Each structure stands twice: as structure tokens, then as C-alpha cells.
Amino acid sequence: MTDLAALLARRIAAAGPMTVADYMAECLLHPDHGYYATRDPFGAGGDFTTAPEMSQMFGELLGLCLAQGWLDQGAPTPFTLAELGPGRGTLMADLLRATRGVPGFHQAARVRLVEASPTLRAIQRQTLGTHPVDWLDQTADLPDGPLFLIANEFFDALPIRQFVRDPMGWRERMVGLDGDRLAFGLGPAGPLGLLDHRLADTEPGQMVEICPAAAPILQEIARRIATHGGLALVVDYGGWHSRGDTLQALRHHRFADPLDSPGKADLTAHVDFEALAAAAAPCATAVTTQGILLGRLGITARAARLAQSLAGAALTSHKAASHRLTDAAEMGTLFKALAVFPPQGQAPAGFAE
Numbered sequence: 001m002t003d004l005a006a007l008l009a010r011r012i013a014a015a016g017p018m019t020v021a022d023y024m025a026e027c028l029l030h031p032d033h034g035y036y037a038t039r040d041p042f043g044a045g046g047d048f049t050t051a052p053e054m055s056q057m058f059g060e061l062l063g064l065c066l067a068q069g070w071l072d073q074g075a076p077t078p079f080t081l082a083e084l085g086p087g088r089g090t091l092m093a094d095l096l097r098a099t100r101g102v103p104g105f106h107q108a109a110r111v112r113l114v115e116a117s118p119t120l121r122a123i124q125r126q127t128l129g130t131h132p133v134d135w136l137d138q139t140a141d142l143p144d145g146p147l148f149l150i151a152n153e154f155f156d157a158l159p160i161r162q163f164v165r166d167p168m169g170w171r172e173r174m175v176g177l178d179g180d181r182l183a184f185g186l187g188p189a190g191p192l193g194l195l196d197h198r199l200a201d202t203e204p205g206q207m208v209e210i211c212p213a214a215a216p217i218l219q220e221i222a223r224r225i226a227t228h229g230g231l232a233l234v235v236d237y238g239g240w241h242s243r244g245d246t247l248q249a250l251r252h253h254r255f256a257d258p259l260d261s262p263g264k265a266d267l268t269a270h271v272d273f274e275a276l277a278a279a280a281a282p283c284a285t286a287v288t289t290q291g292i293l294l295g296r297l298g299i300t301a302r303a304a305r306l307a308q309s310l311a312g313a314a315l316t317s318h319k320a321a322s323h324r325l326t327d328a329a330e331m332g333t334l335f336k337a338l339a340v341f342p343p344q345g346q347a348p349a350g351f352a353e
Helices: 003-015 020-029 056-072 090-098 118-128 193-198 214-228 273-279 290-296 299-307 312-326
Strands: 079-084 109-114 134-136 147-152 161-166 169-178 181-186 207-210 230-239 248-251 254-256 266-268 284-289 335-341
Touching: 003 020, 003 169, 003 181, 020 161, 020 169, 020 266, 056 090, 056 147, 056 230, 056 290, 056 299, 056 312, 090 109, 090 118, 090 147, 109 118, 147 214, 193 207, 214 230, 214 273, 214 335, 230 273, 273 284, 273 335, 284 290, 290 299, 290 312, 290 335, 299 312
Parallel strands: 079 109, 079 147, 109 134, 147 230
Antiparallel strands: 161 169, 161 207, 169 181, 230 335, 248 254, 248 266, 284 335
């Protein structure tokens, strides 16, 4: 039993079962034992590998997409260039390198990273070197003004609540105790107003997930873009219209029991892009798959150019990364991309048919 598991067991014994959302929040963000507060989870030595860590092409192409959006909106100066949950800072570093040739872009950009983990902030500082950066604790701290933002595999780590349809309404999935071990159970049945709209497309026994934190974050972003201009790119794994249990744990690049090692494994859930798009109102939105987006942005040509200077294991790794990012059987279809842009604005590069 981990230190956090023991702490949570004592809390449950004293106060009763906790929601899945509360459990996720403790596992990921507990100041002493939380997953993100205590480690660098990325790469071969961590528990998972994100797209920016696989290939520089990911950050380069999305960076150029943001820069083109900035040009299309008249190159506002100054503007906030932001990233939510920037990991090691790899995506932002690739983005900044790729956009050095865009006239005026770097001079106008004010880089702001929304990052709660002191451990990851230190790594981001090393990655970005001397480039001026401001760190923020939450999205609400972003300044008003033109906002060009990227969020890759950020929303999947936000705590979710899970509800199982019942003949009497809904029962919330909870984390309680079976003896001295953590175990899932269900709360009392009853009506739930926030899920009334899901009674028409679910049956008893089916599960629906909601992410209470996601909509307020998207609303903060959309308000700035609707008022001052800008563009947000959200890339994550998930689908349209939540249904089913998608909570998962990753440890040492393998799936694990979400209750097995609290604080030692990453916990995520599929992103409901329908809910994100709805929260972006009154901004306009566009959604596509990661594979289609990267293809439209020119990943095939970029991959071929990079391959010219590679050989042996480096070339093999490069080809594998390109395949994994775009192939429908890998990340190409499961991962979606949402663009948020001003009302009546034009869909950014890569999102238009």
C-alpha cells in the first residue's frame, strides 16, 4: 500500500466514500504524494510518452498553425502565447523554434505556461533556456488580450465523475473500502438534473462521465478569444458524446488498476469533445482527428525532409513516430483536435475541409 493509499483509506474510514473526481485529484495533485507533484512522468523513464516527446514535428506543425492564425487575424501585438499543462516544455520549445521565421511573431508573443507542478516548472525552465516565460497557476490567471493557446493531453487528466444509469435515475460511482483496500462502489440512486438530457440515449446499467473542471477552463479561454481575438488548439484522446467507463491508470508504460497504486500511476479519462465545444460558446469551433490535422498541416513532407539527414536507428525511430502520430490504428483517430476561434471567424489551417 502506498503512503497516499493509507492516507485515503483513513479518510474514507472516517468520512465515508469519496467521488472518483476527488480520488483523481488526490492521486494527481496531493502536495506530498500526488503523481504530478512528485515526479517527471514523461518519456522512456517515466510512465507515458506524449506526442511532443515522440517527434519534433508535432510541436512544429501546431506552432505554425497558431502562427498562421495570428497572421490571419492581423498579427495583433502584443499577444499571449500560452500552453496548458506543458509537460517538459518540449512542445513549446519546438513551437518557438518553428516560428522563428514568422516576422514579428516572437517579438509580439508573451509566453505564459499554466503549470501547477514545481517539479515540472523546473524542467520547463531548463528546456526553454533563456526564453522569457511567465508561469501561471490556473487558466483564470491568463491576462485579457489576444490569446493563442495550445493544450495537448491536458484535459484528459482533469478529474471526472462517473454515473451509472439506474431505474430510479443515477448512482454515482464512488471509491470506498473493502476491508482495508480501496474499492469501487455505487452511491444511492436518485434523479440528477445535470444528466436529465442523457436519459434519452442511455439504458439502465450504462455509465456516463462528466468533467466538472473542463467547461470553466474552456469558458475562460473562449471569453478572451471572443473579446480580444486569438485561437486555441486542444489535442487529446477521446470522443464525441461520453458513454462508458474510460478511467485508466498508466504505470511504466503499461495499464494498471486505477486503485492499485494511488500517487504512483497516472490517471486519465477520455475527453468529451462535445462538452468542450459547447463550453466554447460564443466562439466558433472545429473538430477533426489528429491524423487528419497533421496530414493537412504537411507532416508527410516534413517527415521526408527530416529523414534525409537520418540513418540507422534514428531513421527507424523517426518513421515509427510519424506512423504512430497519424495512423488510424495508433494515435491518428483516437486523438482529436478542437480549434476555438472568434465568432464568424475562419477555421484555422488544418481544420477546413
